[in-house]
Amino acid sequence: MPKSSPTSKTPEKSTLPAVTLSSRGAARLKSGHPWVYRSDISAADGVPPGATVRVLDPRGKFLGTALYSSSSQIAIRMIAREEVTDLPQLISDRIRAALAYRKPLVAHTDACRLVFSEADFLAGLIVDRYNDVLSLQILTQAMDAEPVRGAIIETLIAELHPAGILDRVDPRIRDLEQLPPRDSALLWGNKSSTVITMNTHLESGVRFHYDALEGQKTGAFLDQRENYAAAARYAHGDALDVFCYHGGFALHLAPRCSAVTGVDSSRPALEVADKNTALNQREIEWIEANAFDLLRDYAAAGKKYDTVVLDPPAFAKTRRDLHKALSGYKELNLRALKMLRPGGILITCSCSFHVSAADFLQTVASAALDAHKSLRILESRGAAQDHPILLNVPETSYLKCLMSHVSH
């Protein structure tokens, strides 16, 4: 964790409440992971929900400062190696650091993730930029506290001058954190919807409608932004974008392909996709269907494509789902491969953290064997660089995106 200014090295005089870890909890922190589970805490007497706490090992040695949750299984999220005396100031400094980190990395777009929780040393906070609209997700008791919310909003206004800042509330998370219910709403300014342009460097930058008060996640899958541009380099012929949502891949493929079809089971998502087609003056066919059924029927009917994108939702939400998830990925990839002509391109993704890159590769390889196809990997990619991967925090690395050439 980076050193920050509002800290002191004299925890003996601290007024912060203390949490004592078991030796297993202390060992976990020493391995570099910032989380400690409730079962690894030996004492947290009288610590209020969302408190900033001193973390002590079983012998009382100071290990650093953390944000405490009284209800989550993740009871402790480390925030600094030193004692933190002014949390709102620290949060403000860290937001500025997150913006500075992205300056040299993010170009050719007006939409990106500005703060990615642990990966920006701001556990429990996500901030996305959609042109002149900012969208916040506050995921923990500590980030929800009024002085912290105030510091977040003030810093974003001062640094970015947005037209609107929105709070996107996930009721399930507020419930888990035992926070009072809140609705998604404007926190500042008067603008909640806008038009974004991803990948302006492509021959024609692709534009998307964005409405902060609707849609999944924060409204667009920003983590795929660089993969859209990479996919456009290889796509050709007849293309099928499966799990297309608002058409992120399909719209980027359209200028390179003779025909593009997008498939999703969500009608509201396809309605936005259709508006995006008009916005970009493209022609794309959108089909509302269950992707598993559609691929099975199309493969059985002998349909052929030159480019297929598979970008399903996370099949493995927990480690227990791993086996089922892998068989889901295998089935999708097998059917897609059967439909790909020689020289075709398969772009296949997994956003399940519990499915490792090695498991995913093995699953696609096994699907290729069963489909009697030889694949060569063009690129093995992950999330865009505005979603940093923090070493020692494997949860920050979740997206896999393989681009392969079907040789014969």
Ligand code: SAH
């Ligand atoms: N490729 C998209 C993101 C896909 S997110 C992009 O780049 O923006 C996953 C999508 O899968 C969601 O839009 C969801 O509606 C859709 N989905 C989930 N289950 C499905 C199913 N069984 N068949 C078709 N679509 C499904």
